[in-house]
């Protein structure tokens with residue numbers, strides 16, 4: 001009965017979001033709407049009635065969805081990907097929205113204004129966002145201050161990147177910038193896991209740490225900081241298999257728990273791009289990156305024989321999308337674009353759908369389904 005009521009609640013919310021709210025939001029500049037949603041989320045998270053009402057509309061729980069990954073307990077495997085809550089302002093409301101975890105940032109060593117506007121576009125036909133923010137954020141010190149002593153009911157990941165400016169282009173200064181941000185959070189014991197984001201497609205100087213030799217230097221510096229929490233490496237969907245093999249060989253020598261597959265894609269020859277005018281700058285999310293992400297999860301899982309935890313990210317709109325990533329080898333899944341196109345109830349709908357799909361396959365725990373396609 002309760003499952004039926006939740007399905008009904010989600011259908012109504014989906015209808016209202018896609019037929020009314022989205023039509024209105026999509027009339028305005030996407031960055032303006034993003035900022036308005038951050039303000040609304042911050043407000044709702046600031047008092048218990050706001051959190052309670054949000055919970056009534058969006059929550060869902062089931063024992064099948066619970067799991068421990070790297071010693072961290074997750075109530076469900078669906079997380080918010082880095083880039084939506086750049087300045088860690090939503091950590092009070094995200095659990096009420098049904099997320100099992102959330103990644104804040106990417107946070108950089110210094111505060112960063114990001115690239116000049118416009119820097120966010122909707123590719124409506126492709127169900128994708130074109131992102132050229134350029135790591136806009138308040139910087140590690142302010143964000144660590146915001147999170148310090150804050151209790152959160154879901155695990156929080158801290159995504160760390162290099163400040164988007166000319167001063168961090170040299171390898172040494174780039175490493176120092178990553179290390180500064182990472183150390184700031186580790187020192188204050190903030191966050192449940194860390195992500196080293198080497199795949200931002202929109203920063204000054206490109207993605208230098210996708211070069212194996214430079215990555216070796218970066219991870220050696222990260223190893224030098226005493227930390228017992230898991231670290232993930234977020235990678236680009238545009239890497240060739242040879243390139244990925246070279247990065248895995250580097251990662252094998254360091255304290256990395258797993259990979260986030262994947263960030264945005266820059267490639268413009270993707271057949272999933274259905275919109276005719278796509279600006280030259282930026283990286284694409286959503287359905288444009290979905291298959292690339294799925295393929296990379298499969299490849300990594302098979303190549304490393306499951307010895308790394310994989311967080312699947314890119315183009316999750318439905319329970320089937322999330323389940324495919326899990327069966328391909330992901331233990332956890334992150335999303336942003338699906339929530340923007342389908343509405344915030346999609347998190348609960350995906351979780352409920354995952355339980356249905358697991359039951360169909362005879363699985364009682366997420367961990368039973370992880371990598372099932374290759375066992």
Ligand SMILES: Cc1cc2nc3c(=O)[nH]c(=O)nc-3n(C[C@H](O)[C@H](O)[C@H](O)COP(=O)(O)O)c2cc1C
Nearest residue numbers: 081082083105106262263285286314315335336337
């Ligand atoms: C508006 C926006 C901003 C983003 N900013 C970041 C970021 O700062 N750091 C990061 O690692 N990924 C960032 N991403 C990439 C997402 O974390 C994710 O990898 C990508 O959007 C694919 O997931 P999706 O299709 O569910 O959106 C951003 C994505 C979007 C849509």
